[in-house]
Amino acid sequence: MTDSEYRAGKVAVIGRPNVGKSTLLNRLVGHRISITSRKPQTTRYCVPGIVTTDAAQIVFVDTPGFQLEHVSGLNRAMNRAVARSLQGADAVLWVVEALRFGGKDAALQSMVPHGKPLVVAVNKIDRVRDKQMLLPFLSEIAKRLAATAIIPVSAARGTGVDTLVTVLAPLLPPGPRVFGDADITTLNERDLAAELIREQLFRLFGEELPYSCAVEIESFQARQGVRVICAAILVDKESHKPIVIGRRGEKLKEVASKARRSMEDLLGGKVHLEVWVKTRRGWTDDKRTLQRLGFDMDR
Numbered sequence: 001m002t003d004s005e006y007r008a009g010k011v012a013v014i015g016r017p018n019v020g021k022s023t024l025l026n027r028l029v030g031h032r033i034s035i036t037s038r039k040p041q042t043t044r045y046c047v048p049g050i051v052t053t054d055a056a057q058i059v060f061v062d063t064p065g066f067q068l069e070h071v072s073g074l075n076r077a078m079n080r081a082v083a084r085s086l087q088g089a090d091a092v093l094w095v096v097e098a099l100r101f102g103g104k105d106a107a108l109q110s111m112v113p114h115g116k117p118l119v120v121a122v123n124k125i126d127r128v129r130d131k132q133m134l135l136p137f138l139s140e141i142a143k144r145l146a147a148t149a150i151i152p153v154s155a156a157r158g159t160g161v162d163t164l165v166t167v168l169a170p171l172l173p174p175g176p177r178v179f180g181d182a183d184i185t186t187l188n189e190r191d192l193a194a195e196l197i198r199e200q201l202f203r204l205f206g207e208e209l210p211y212s213c214a215v216e217i218e219s220f221q222a223r224q225g226v227r228v229i230c231a232a233i234l235v236d237k238e239s240h241k242p243i244v245i246g247r248r249g250e251k252l253k254e255v256a257s258k259a260r261r262s263m264e265d266l267l268g269g270k271v272h273l274e275v276w277v278k279t280r281r282g283w284t285d286d287k288r289t290l291q292r293l294g295f296d297m298d299r
């Protein structure tokens with residue numbers, strides 16, 4: 001392949017909550033950079049994942065599910081982030097769930113910018129026992145969405161994921177690679193660490209609590225090859241504090257030790273993690289807190 005044939009660009013990954021966007025991003029990149037859980041709307045940031053092949057360098061941008069309900073400052077900031085990443089993308093990867101295309105999926109149609117190449121990934125095909133059932137679903141999707149390609153995949157198993165890269169690469173503009181072969185994301189270690197703590201909140205706590213929590217890294221140092229990290233979990237209600245801490249601090253210990261292990265996996269090397277809990281009432285509507293958490297509040 002000559003230099004002039006090499007492709008480079010951004011692909012925005014969109015889809016209704018819980019279809020497996022973040023799982024797919026992690027599978028594409030080969031590392032767990034975007035947090036996942038069984039609960040909808042785990043993802044709060046646009047998480048870029050870099051995939052480099054002989055033919056192309058693609059920055060996939062995982063996005064939060066677009067929020068139509070609960071208009072808090074946080075939700076508006078998340079919506080702006082999704083809109084911006086769609087504008088900045090060279091192509092769109094729309095993830096839907098096999099055999100499940102409903103109103104919440106259809107509502108996204110108006111968000112796909114006109115003229116941008118669209119590829120649809122039909123995810124979770126590992127759950128479809130009778131593969132014959134897929135064919136009518138795929139043709140239904142083909143009728144409804146003006147996609148360049150519709151690819152059945154399983155993000156959980158890795159099926160079809162390489163095909164996605166092969167299909168997307170020629171849709172991107174020609175250009176040189178911008179990142180090194182080993183680069184997997186443009187997020188820094190501090191942000192990744194905060195997200196891995198948030199992931200445990202989603203995995204370990206009930207329905208409402210994780211949505212009103214945030215994580216702030218208060219200090220992040222490297223000492224003799226060990227990353228020493230102090231983090232605060234912000235809760236929005238005083239009554240949430242004892243829940244996160246748990247009896248004799250057991251819950252918080254579990255959060256910290258699971259998050260620490262994921263950090264060591266992702267970052268490589270030893271991590272020393274201290275986590276504590278702080279109440280900050282109304283933080284989801286507090287511009288300064290949102291700014292500190294990395295949301296762009298200028299618009």
Ligand SMILES: Nc1nc2c(ncn2[C@@H]2O[C@H](COP(=O)(O)OP(=O)(O)O)[C@@H](O)[C@H]2O)c(=O)[nH]1
Pocket residue numbers: 015016017018019020021022023024035036037038039040041042043065123124125126127153154155156157
């Ligand atoms: N069976 C199956 N489950 C999946 C697959 N991809 C994702 N999931 C699960 O679907 C849930 C939501 O995944 P997540 O990636 O957080 O979805 P997102 O909200 O679209 O980012 C999690 O419990 C995942 O384990 C898949 O290919 N097969």
Ligand SMILES: [Mg+2]
Pocket residue numbers: 021022023035036042043063064
């Ligand atoms: Mg997600």
